[in-house]
Amino acid sequence: MTAAAELIGVTQRFGSFTAVDEIDLAVPSGKLTTLLGPSGCGKTTTLRMIAGYSAPTSGTIRIAGIDSTRTPPEKRNLGMVFQSYALFPHMTVADNVGYGLKLRKVPSAERRLRVMETLELVGLAHLADRKPKKLSGGQQQRVALARAIAIRPKLLLLDEPLSNLDARLRVQMRAELRRIQAETKLTVILVTHDQDEALEMSDAMVIMNEGRIVQQGSPQQVFPRPADRFVAEFLGYENFLTAADGTPLTIRPEHLHIVEKGHGLDATVVDVAFRGVDLLVSLDVVDPSGATVRLLADVRSGATLTPGSGVTVIAPDDHLVSLPR
Amino acid sequence: MKRPITAALAVIGYVIMIVPIIFVVATAFTAGSTLRFPPEGISLRWFDEALGYEPFIEAAISSLGLAVLATALALLVGVPVTLAIHRGKLPGKGLVEGLFLSPLIVPELVVGLALYQQLMIGMDLDNFSTLLVGHTALMLPYAVRVTGASLALADPALEEAARGLGASPLRAFFTVTLPVLRPGIFSAGLLSMVTSVNNVPLSLLLQGRDFRTLPVTMLDYVQQSYDPMVAAASTLILAATVVIAVIAERTVGFAKIFGGINQ
Ligand SMILES: Nc1ncnc2c1ncn2[C@@H]1O[C@H](COP(=O)(O)OP(=O)(O)OP(=O)(O)O)[C@@H](O)[C@H]1O
Ligand SMILES: [Mg+2]
Numbered sequence: 001m002t003a004a005a006e007l008i009g010v011t012q013r014f015g016s017f018t019a020v021d022e023i024d025l026a027v028p029s030g031k032l033t034t035l036l037g038p039s040g041c042g043k044t045t046t047l048r049m050i051a052g053y054s055a056p057t058s059g060t061i062r063i064a065g066i067d068s069t070r071t072p073p074e075k076r077n078l079g080m081v082f083q084s085y086a087l088f089p090h091m092t093v094a095d096n097v098g099y100g101l102k103l104r105k106v107p108s109a110e111r112r113l114r115v116m117e118t119l120e121l122v123g124l125a126h127l128a129d130r131k132p133k134k135l136s137g138g139q140q141q142r143v144a145l146a147r148a149i150a151i152r153p154k155l156l157l158l159d160e161p162l163s164n165l166d167a168r169l170r171v172q173m174r175a176e177l178r179r180i181q182a183e184t185k186l187t188v189i190l191v192t193h194d195q196d197e198a199l200e201m202s203d204a205m206v207i208m209n210e211g212r213i214v215q216q217g218s219p220q221q222v223f224p225r226p227a228d229r230f231v232a233e234f235l236g237y238e239n240f241l242t243a244a245d246g247t248p249l250t251i252r253p254e255h256l257h258i259v260e261k262g263h264g265l266d267a268t269v270v271d272v273a274f275r276g277v278d279l280l281v282s283l284d285v286v287d288p289s290g291a292t293v294r295l296l297a298d299v300r301s302g303a304t305l306t307p308g309s310g311v312t313v314i315a316p317d318d319h320l321v322s323l324p325r
Numbered sequence: 326m327k328r329p330i331t332a333a334l335a336v337i338g339y340v341i342m343i344v345p346i347i348f349v350v351a352t353a354f355t356a357g358s359t360l361r362f363p364p365e366g367i368s369l370r371w372f373d374e375a376l377g378y379e380p381f382i383e384a385a386i387s388s389l390g391l392a393v394l395a396t397a398l399a400l401l402v403g404v405p406v407t408l409a410i411h412r413g414k415l416p417g418k419g420l421v422e423g424l425f426l427s428p429l430i431v432p433e434l435v436v437g438l439a440l441y442q443q444l445m446i447g448m449d450l451d452n453f454s455t456l457l458v459g460h461t462a463l464m465l466p467y468a469v470r471v472t473g474a475s476l477a478l479a480d481p482a483l484e485e486a487a488r489g490l491g492a493s494p495l496r497a498f499f500t501v502t503l504p505v506l507r508p509g510i511f512s513a514g515l516l517s518m519v520t521s522v523n524n525v526p527l528s529l530l531l532q533g534r535d536f537r538t539l540p541v542t543m544l545d546y547v548q549q550s551y552d553p554m555v556a557a558a559s560t561l562i563l564a565a566t567v568v569i570a571v572i573a574e575r576t577v578g579f580a581k582i583f584g585g586i587n588q
Binding site: 051052072074076078079086099104147148 | 480482483485486487488489490491492493496500501504505507
């Protein structure tokens with residue numbers, strides 16, 4: 001498979017601070033790749049280098065196989081959706097979407113057609129003559145998306161496109177973005193700090209921390225096998241314990257079982273929180289290395305657990321993930 | 326404890342500013358022939374007189390011409406400088422900005438005297454050109470601050486978005502940045518025109534036989550005759566100023582403009 005974009009040893013320094021540290025990345029063509037990581041890990045900086053808004057301190061960026069490290073943004077033909085949307089306030093929705101086409105000297109009749117086509121794709125054809133200020137956040141977001149798609153970009157770059165939307169709309173838009181990606185077959189790079197969003201939407205996910213890529217792969221590959229403690233914590237693995245031979249282990253709260261007596265780890269119930277469908281139980285557990293650790297178990301309600309009672313915790317081998325020491 | 330004192334000070338402040346204005350406006354409508362309060366009867370005769378008094382009309386035209394030219398020059402210099410200060414990688418940004426804002430601080434009499442010595446005496450410039458230079462310098466802080474305020478409010482990603490869609494830097498500037506700044510530039514223009522028309526110290530110092538602004542002409546007039554025509558002329562200027570201020574407020578907002586200046 002050809003890479004739509006390739007980053008080779010790309011570094012970005014601001015003064016003595018290294019925001020992006022020697023990253024290597026191949027973005028698969030026609031797929032949705034997410035850049036996932038906590039605030040400040042360098043996601044936006046990476047996206048901005050791909051878009052051409054800032055040149056890397058060192059390294060090479062290839063777009064569609066061509067070295068574009070120093071190409072100005074207007075020559076890259078990439079579509080970018082900014083976190084603030086950056087809609088032109090003095091233009092109508094249609095003029096915003098048609099801006100890139102006008103610059104490409106697309107004749108006005110064809111332009112109008114393509115603008116309407118694109119607005120239909122995002123479900124906003126009826127608002128073509130409005131000014132951006134008169135639109136809701138979700139609608140503005142779609143206009144920004146339409147404006148980026150209309151130029152038929154080589155890559156569609158989305159910087160936290162959903163983070164300004166309310167929770168429900170955000171979940172709806174995930175599916176909507178997937179649909180648009182599938183219909184247009186565009187190569188998409190989506191930046192997010194929301195692991196659920198990344199897991200749900202990605203064909204490939206790239207997890208970053210402190211300017212480096214710590215793990216990449218499909219959600220199916222990454223989720224069950226976090227590469228280190230950082231990724232594990234980021235993906236919601238809350239329990240960390242140590243094997244008899246000293247190997248650090250992790251397991252998700254929903255994979256722990258609690259039984260009254262059995263073959264497992266001795267534990268004392270510390271607290272029980274009722275959460276409707278399930279119970280969140282914190283326990284002091286004696287792990288295989290003999291140390292006592294505080295673990296969280298997410299179990300079905302119905303279990304009769306009281307703080308202070310002694311129980312056995314079972315951590316199934318197939319769900320235990322070993323981490324590097 | 327603090328609140329009532331602040332409130333009282335505010336009230337005193339407003340009274341000190343507004344009461345004299347009320348006196349002037351009231352006397353302008355008098356039917357009598359002396360500048361006296363309370364006015365004797367009500368009429369528009371002094372407005373009639375003021376609008377028919379040739380030196381005032383001439384001076385008003387001179388003032389307006391000067392204001393328009395000075396404002397245009399100030400914007401022509403101020404807007405690009407502001408862009409350079411805010412967006413460019415200019416070394417010594419603070420110094421440049423300080424330089425362009427300094428007319429707000431340096432007493433106008435000092436500026437006037439300096440211009441008088443250097444330009445009128447030193448370079449033998451006529452008094453209109455000298456006044457134009459002086460007023461332009463005086464207007465620059467408005468151009469720099471108001472444009473700066475609207476630039477600070479504008480999303481810097483707008484320009485980047487335009488670039489990403491295929492616009493060269495110049496194209497992005499003319500199709501996106503400038504239109505977004507237009508309301509700010511418009512109010513800066515209105516405000517600096519008002520400031521120019523109402524300016525006394527510079528205009529007084531740099532006046533000449535051939536070119537006099539309205540306030541200076543009015544001052545001359547008051548020194549000779551003390552009738553309500555000056556009050557009527559002042560009232561007209563006040564009305565025009567209020568209208569312009571309202572327009573400026575509607576397009577950008579004083580809070581933003583002066584928030585910028587007091588920063
Ligand atoms: N122009 C700049 N000058 C100096 N430091 C910068 C600049 N841009 C980014 N940084 C720093 O680089 C680091 C990475 O920033 P970046 O914006 O890429 O983070 P991010 O992963 O997008 O975070 P977020 O999720 O908060 O948007 C941060 O510590 C940031 O403060
Ligand atoms: Mg970011």
